[in-house]
Amino acid sequence: MFRRRGDRYVASLAIDEVRVLRKVASEVVGLLTDGFDHSDPVVSRLFPEAYPEDAAGAAEFRRYTEGDLKTAKIDQAGAILAALPDNGGGEVRLDAEAAEAWLRALNDARLAMGVRLEIKDGTDLGAELDEAVAADPSSSRVFQLSVYAYLGYLQESLLNALIE
Numbered sequence: 001m002f003r004r005r006g007d008r009y010v011a012s013l014a015i016d017e018v019r020v021l022r023k024v025a026s027e028v029v030g031l032l033t034d035g036f037d038h039s040d041p042v043v044s045r046l047f048p049e050a051y052p053e054d055a056a057g058a059a060e061f062r063r064y065t066e067g068d069l070k071t072a073k074i075d076q077a078g079a080i081l082a083a084l085p086d087n088g089g090g091e092v093r094l095d096a097e098a099a100e101a102w103l104r105a106l107n108d109a110r111l112a113m114g115v116r117l118e119i120k121d122g123t124d125l126g127a128e129l130d131e132a133v134a135a136d137p138s139s140s141r142v143f144q145l146s147v148y149a150y151l152g153y154l155q156e157s158l159l160n161a162l163i164e
Contacts, residue, residue, distance in 0.1 A: 001153065001154060001157035001158075002154070002157040002161040003161055004162075004164045005093075005163045007095065007096070008093045008094060008095060009093070009095075009096075009099045009158060009161045009162065010091060010092065010093050010094075010096040011091070011092045011154075011158075012089070012090070012092075013084070013085070013089050013090065013091075013092055014089045014092050015089040016086040016089075017086055017089065017150075018084050018088060018090070020088055020150065021080055021084055021154075022080075022081060022084055022145055024080075024109045024113075024151065025080040025081050025105060025109070026077075026080075026081065026148065027078040027112075028073070028074075028077040028105065028108055028109055028112060029077045029078065029081075029111075031043070031052045031112065032046075032073055032074050032077075032130065033074065036070070040113050041110075042112045045111050045112070045114075045115045046073065046108055046111060046112065047062070047066060047070075048060065049062075050062070058085050059102075062068070072104075073104075073105070073107070073108055075101070075107065076101040076102075076104045076105035076151040077105045077107050077108070077109075079098050079101035079102060079105060080102055080106075083098060083102070094158075096162075097111060099158060099161075099162055100162075102154060102158060103158055103159060103162075106151050106154060106155040106158070107155065109151055110151050110152060110155065113144065113147065113148045113151070114148065116144070117141070117144055117145060117148060119148070125145065125148070125149055125152075128145055129142065129145045129146065131151065132145055137162075141143055
Protein backbone atom coordinates (compact mmCIF):
# COMPACT_ATOMS: atom_id res chain seq x y z
CA MET A 1 0.00 0.00 0.00
CA PHE A 2 1.91 3.14 1.16
CA ARG A 3 5.61 3.24 0.44
CA ARG A 4 8.22 5.91 0.81
CA ARG A 5 9.43 7.54 -2.38
CA GLY A 6 12.02 10.20 -1.56
CA ASP A 7 10.34 12.67 0.76
CA ARG A 8 6.83 11.51 -0.20
CA TYR A 9 4.55 8.70 0.92
CA VAL A 10 2.80 7.16 -2.05
CA ALA A 11 -0.07 4.71 -2.50
CA SER A 12 -2.03 3.60 -5.53
CA LEU A 13 -5.72 3.41 -4.71
CA ALA A 14 -8.47 1.68 -6.66
CA ILE A 15 -11.65 3.59 -7.41
CA ASP A 16 -13.54 1.76 -4.63
CA GLU A 17 -10.85 2.64 -2.09
CA VAL A 18 -11.08 6.31 -3.07
CA ARG A 19 -14.88 6.19 -2.72
CA VAL A 20 -14.66 4.59 0.72
CA LEU A 21 -12.05 7.07 1.95
CA ARG A 22 -14.02 10.00 0.57
CA LYS A 23 -17.20 8.78 2.29
CA VAL A 24 -15.49 8.05 5.62
CA ALA A 25 -13.66 11.40 5.72
CA SER A 26 -16.83 13.26 4.74
CA GLU A 27 -18.79 11.49 7.48
CA VAL A 28 -16.20 12.51 10.07
CA VAL A 29 -16.44 16.13 8.91
CA GLY A 30 -20.25 15.91 9.04
CA LEU A 31 -20.16 14.44 12.53
CA LEU A 32 -17.95 17.29 13.73
CA THR A 33 -19.96 20.03 12.05
CA ASP A 34 -23.62 19.20 11.42
CA GLY A 35 -24.15 16.47 13.98
CA PHE A 36 -21.87 17.55 16.83
CA ASP A 37 -23.59 16.36 19.99
CA HIS A 38 -21.81 15.52 23.24
CA SER A 39 -24.42 12.88 24.06
CA ASP A 40 -23.36 10.89 20.96
CA PRO A 41 -21.00 8.10 22.10
CA VAL A 42 -18.80 8.71 19.03
CA VAL A 43 -18.34 12.38 19.95
CA SER A 44 -17.58 11.30 23.52
CA ARG A 45 -14.92 8.91 22.20
CA LEU A 46 -13.34 11.54 19.96
CA PHE A 47 -13.48 14.17 22.71
CA PRO A 48 -13.01 12.30 25.99
CA GLU A 49 -13.43 14.11 29.27
CA ALA A 50 -10.11 15.53 30.45
CA TYR A 51 -11.17 15.31 34.10
CA PRO A 52 -13.81 12.59 34.48
CA GLU A 53 -13.91 13.06 38.26
CA ASP A 54 -14.33 16.84 38.05
CA ALA A 55 -17.29 18.00 35.95
CA ALA A 56 -16.52 21.70 36.41
CA GLY A 57 -12.86 21.24 35.53
CA ALA A 58 -13.78 19.13 32.52
CA ALA A 59 -16.24 21.77 31.28
CA GLU A 60 -13.63 24.51 31.73
CA PHE A 61 -11.00 22.47 29.88
CA ARG A 62 -13.47 21.73 27.08
CA ARG A 63 -14.36 25.42 26.79
CA TYR A 64 -10.73 26.33 26.09
CA THR A 65 -9.66 23.38 23.94
CA GLU A 66 -12.61 21.88 22.13
CA GLY A 67 -12.86 24.43 19.32
CA ASP A 68 -9.21 24.04 18.30
CA LEU A 69 -9.38 20.26 18.62
CA LYS A 70 -12.53 20.09 16.53
CA THR A 71 -10.99 22.35 13.87
CA ALA A 72 -7.85 20.18 13.79
CA LYS A 73 -9.92 17.01 13.35
CA ILE A 74 -11.91 18.59 10.52
CA ASP A 75 -8.68 19.77 8.85
CA GLN A 76 -7.17 16.29 9.16
CA ALA A 77 -10.19 14.68 7.51
CA GLY A 78 -9.94 17.44 4.91
CA ALA A 79 -6.33 16.39 4.25
CA ILE A 80 -7.63 13.00 3.17
CA LEU A 81 -10.24 14.57 0.91
CA ALA A 82 -7.70 16.98 -0.60
CA ALA A 83 -5.18 14.26 -1.45
CA LEU A 84 -7.61 11.81 -3.06
CA PRO A 85 -7.67 11.60 -6.86
CA ASP A 86 -10.61 13.47 -8.37
CA ASN A 87 -11.59 10.99 -11.05
CA GLY A 88 -11.72 7.54 -9.52
CA GLY A 89 -8.64 5.61 -8.54
CA GLY A 90 -5.06 6.76 -8.78
CA GLU A 91 -1.99 7.70 -6.88
CA VAL A 92 -1.94 9.53 -3.56
CA ARG A 93 1.26 11.41 -2.79
CA LEU A 94 1.68 12.82 0.71
CA ASP A 95 4.39 14.96 2.24
CA ALA A 96 5.30 14.34 5.89
CA GLU A 97 2.74 16.84 7.23
CA ALA A 98 -0.10 15.41 5.14
CA ALA A 99 0.91 11.86 6.10
CA GLU A 100 0.65 12.72 9.79
CA ALA A 101 -2.73 14.38 9.22
CA TRP A 102 -3.87 11.21 7.42
CA LEU A 103 -2.75 9.06 10.36
CA ARG A 104 -4.72 11.17 12.82
CA ALA A 105 -7.79 11.28 10.55
CA LEU A 106 -7.70 7.52 9.96
CA ASN A 107 -7.45 7.02 13.70
CA ASP A 108 -10.49 9.26 14.28
CA ALA A 109 -12.46 7.37 11.62
CA ARG A 110 -11.54 4.01 13.17
CA LEU A 111 -12.47 5.25 16.66
CA ALA A 112 -15.84 6.44 15.36
CA MET A 113 -16.52 3.19 13.51
CA GLY A 114 -15.32 1.14 16.47
CA VAL A 115 -17.91 2.81 18.70
CA ARG A 116 -20.70 2.30 16.17
CA LEU A 117 -19.68 -1.34 15.60
CA GLU A 118 -19.24 -1.92 19.36
CA ILE A 119 -15.65 -3.07 18.94
CA LYS A 120 -13.86 -3.31 22.27
CA ASP A 121 -10.20 -3.77 23.20
CA GLY A 122 -9.26 -7.35 22.50
CA THR A 123 -11.99 -7.89 19.91
CA ASP A 124 -10.89 -10.46 17.34
CA LEU A 125 -11.80 -8.59 14.18
CA GLY A 126 -11.35 -11.69 12.02
CA ALA A 127 -13.76 -13.66 14.18
CA GLU A 128 -16.25 -10.74 14.18
CA LEU A 129 -16.12 -10.61 10.41
CA ASP A 130 -16.46 -14.39 10.09
CA GLU A 131 -19.54 -14.33 12.33
CA ALA A 132 -21.09 -11.46 10.38
CA VAL A 133 -20.46 -13.22 7.06
CA ALA A 134 -21.94 -16.47 8.41
CA ALA A 135 -25.05 -14.62 9.63
CA ASP A 136 -25.61 -12.62 6.42
CA PRO A 137 -22.81 -12.07 3.89
CA SER A 138 -24.66 -9.14 2.31
CA SER A 139 -25.29 -7.28 5.57
CA SER A 140 -24.16 -3.72 6.18
CA ARG A 141 -22.21 -5.01 9.20
CA VAL A 142 -19.98 -7.12 6.92
CA PHE A 143 -19.29 -4.05 4.81
CA GLN A 144 -18.65 -1.83 7.84
CA LEU A 145 -16.32 -4.36 9.47
CA SER A 146 -14.46 -4.67 6.17
CA VAL A 147 -14.07 -0.89 5.96
CA TYR A 148 -12.88 -0.79 9.57
CA ALA A 149 -10.27 -3.46 8.81
CA TYR A 150 -9.22 -1.66 5.62
CA LEU A 151 -8.71 1.62 7.48
CA GLY A 152 -6.51 -0.21 9.99
CA TYR A 153 -4.48 -1.75 7.18
CA LEU A 154 -4.09 1.63 5.47
CA GLN A 155 -3.09 3.29 8.74
CA GLU A 156 -0.52 0.60 9.47
CA SER A 157 0.98 0.79 5.99
CA LEU A 158 1.32 4.57 6.23
CA LEU A 159 2.88 4.33 9.67
CA ASN A 160 5.36 1.73 8.43
CA ALA A 161 6.26 3.95 5.47
CA LEU A 162 6.83 6.88 7.85
CA ILE A 163 9.25 4.93 10.05
CA GLU A 164 11.23 3.33 7.20
